[in-house]
Amino acid sequence: MRYGLDPRILPTRIVLDPSAVLSPDASLFSTDSEAPVLIFATEAASVERVETLKDVGAQVEIVPQADGRADLKEMLERCWGLGIRSVFCEGGGRLATALTREELVQRLYLFKAPLTLGPQGVLAFGGGGSTPEDLGWSSTGEPIQFGPDLLLKYDREADVMY
CATH class of the missing domain: 3.40.430.10 (Dihydrofolate Reductase, subunit A)
Structure with missing residues (x-):
């Protein structure tokens, strides 16, 4: 602890990537940050792409599709289950x-x-x-x-x- 302050809790970086096409070379994975990376993909993502993202340190959650898109309610319910209580969407x-x-x-x-x-x-x-x-x-x-x-x-x- 610095100066009696609690250690900083790094926010989880959440990426909505339905087909898991995010490059494993993305700066998200190459920064010095120890903040966890959580990627939400759908069944449309190939097993190989999902494994590649896991290999670079991401946690990958597969959510169902609703109307051809990732099920956002399910995604937020998973966040809640992982202890994430607030999401900042950019x-x-x-x-x-x-x-x-x-x-x-x-x-x-x-x-x-x-x-x-x-x-x-x-x-x-x-x-x-x-x-x-x-x-x-x-x-x-x-x-x-x-x-x-x-x-x-x-x-x-x-x-x-x-």
Whole structure:
């Protein structure tokens, strides 16, 4: 312990890779970090690809597919079973939309930049609303300025907490 502080607990790095195509040479595996790497794949992944990822130190969990995609609820239930109580998702608009649409999110932290990506960009909330408020989320607290960007926080009520 340093200065009477508890040792830091490194967050598990979670990757959603349905076909297990992540390169074993990815920087995720070559950093000096001792943080565990947990990869969620589906039955579509070949046994050889899964074994390759295990060989470079990843824990690989196979989850079923739902509607042609990885079953996100099952993925979060597995996380819970592994002792993971909070997930920070940096997956982009498609994954964020899927998680919110399936009501698997309790709190949103959104960074709003003063620029747009244009017509090729992926919406943060694809279809059915363009803002969290449009989708029934409540803003909590004041925005926090980070340089030119704003951090916004939203909550929703839910019966289940992941």
